[in-house]
Amino acid sequence: MRQVYLDNAATTQVSDEVLDAMLPYFNRSFGNASSLYQMGRQAAEAMEKAREQVANAIGADTKEVIFTSGGTESDNIAVIGAAHAMREHGNHIITSTIEHPAVMEPCRHLEKEGYEVTYLPVDCEGIVSLDALNDAVTPNTILISVMHVNNEIGTIQPIEEIGRVAKENDILFHTDAVQSLGKIPVDVDDLGVDLLSLSGHKIHGPKGIGALFVRKGTRVKAVEYGGGQERGLRSGTENIPGIVGMGQACEAAARDLEKNAAHMTRLRDKLIDGITKEEYVRLNGSRTMRSPNNANLSFHYIEGESLVLMLDMKGVEASTGSACSSKELQASHVLLALGMPPEQAHGSLRFTNSIYNTEEDIDYVLDVLPDIVQKLMAMSPLYKPY
Numbered sequence: 001m002r003q004v005y006l007d008n009a010a011t012t013q014v015s016d017e018v019l020d021a022m023l024p025y026f027n028r029s030f031g032n033a034s035s036l037y038q039m040g041r042q043a044a045e046a047m048e049k050a051r052e053q054v055a056n057a058i059g060a061d062t063k064e065v066i067f068t069s070g071g072t073e074s075d076n077i078a079v080i081g082a083a084h085a086m087r088e089h090g091n092h093i094i095t096s097t098i099e100h101p102a103v104m105e106p107c108r109h110l111e112k113e114g115y116e117v118t119y120l121p122v123d124c125e126g127i128v129s130l131d132a133l134n135d136a137v138t139p140n141t142i143l144i145s146v147m148h149v150n151n152e153i154g155t156i157q158p159i160e161e162i163g164r165v166a167k168e169n170d171i172l173f174h175t176d177a178v179q180s181l182g183k184i185p186v187d188v189d190d191l192g193v194d195l196l197s198l199s200g201h202k203i204h205g206p207k208g209i210g211a212l213f214v215r216k217g218t219r220v221k222a223v224e225y226g227g228g229q230e231r232g233l234r235s236g237t238e239n240i241p242g243i244v245g246m247g248q249a250c251e252a253a254a255r256d257l258e259k260n261a262a263h264m265t266r267l268r269d270k271l272i273d274g275i276t277k278e279e280y281v282r283l284n285g286s287r288t289m290r291s292p293n294n295a296n297l298s299f300h301y302i303e304g305e306s307l308v309l310m311l312d313m314k315g316v317e318a319s320t321g322s323a324c325s326s327k328e329l330q331a332s333h334v335l336l337a338l339g340m341p342p343e344q345a346h347g348s349l350r351f352t353n354s355i356y357n358t359e360e361d362i363d364y365v366l367d368v369l370p371d372i373v374q375k376l377m378a379m380s381p382l383y384k385p386y
């Protein structure tokens, strides 16, 4: 059976060039980057090369990049670390209602510490309103955190404009760029950000590695303590193979951006156009301000989970738009934020392609999906076929 992996917003295949770059650092040159002898120095050199690769990919200086254990940790250090560092200047934070949990939960935590958080609404396409942002800014605002590309619906936020508002009001600005690097241009100066989060495994790098851009002069407090590695912001022995992989993945993401984005856009549009010909389905998010690899669709009368399971039986790997908590099936907070009724949010399906997908993959999905949908609709208590 054909296997078609279309869940690249969840994680991606490690590329050959990334794997090749990493391998020597597991068992041949396995030193600790803090050690003084030759193998330790080799590790330190490999890490500095990787830091340069990450910095170059986002238009930063090498001194402005720290390695972390992933996108989640980068977001935590950025949001909590900046909030703590700026506490004497105010206690107000602005974020959006559609952030990844890695930003949302640190914000909730800060609320318990006495910070005030404004969660900006989004319009029906999932785009943050600049008017709402301007209205939300107070003299007490110390941090704005709005994601670059949303992981569920692929919406691209107006980061440059938000950056301008932040700068005018002298407010720190963080963006989660985990889903944007390698899909759309990411340049820290163009975006006007002070802090920017990246993750390895969303860009054909390994899992468990990420990076945080911290603009020169930006104050951030550590959120955990130890040996003081990574300028004291991320203590712990550096994950050298992961860091080398992260560097290579970032280099490739920036180097091949145009070619890859064109390929992903072609596949995305083929899928969207093919599926939305049917009347029982609609596209979630924006048609234009959309990541090249994301198609998020809502099917009427049926549940996303059932679709995922039936597609899996045909070798197609996709996911629901909703991240279900283990205790209860909760509709996606992102889809609900678009103003979608819960039953429609439950019927959502996310396809996220990558450079490894082909036109034939999409043809296959378009071939098997309508039958599955018809079967599930026929079984649905909500569907009345007249």
Ligand SMILES: *Cc1c(COP(=O)(O)O)cnc(C)c1O
Pocket (backbone or CB within 6 Å): 009, 010, 069, 070, 071, 072, 073, 075, 100, 102, 147, 149, 150, 151, 176, 178, 179, 199, 200, 201, 202, 208, 209, 210
């Ligand atoms: C996956 C993801 C994260 C978390 O990154 P990890 O490396 O898995 O911790 C954060 N933000 C967004 C937008 C993501 O898609």
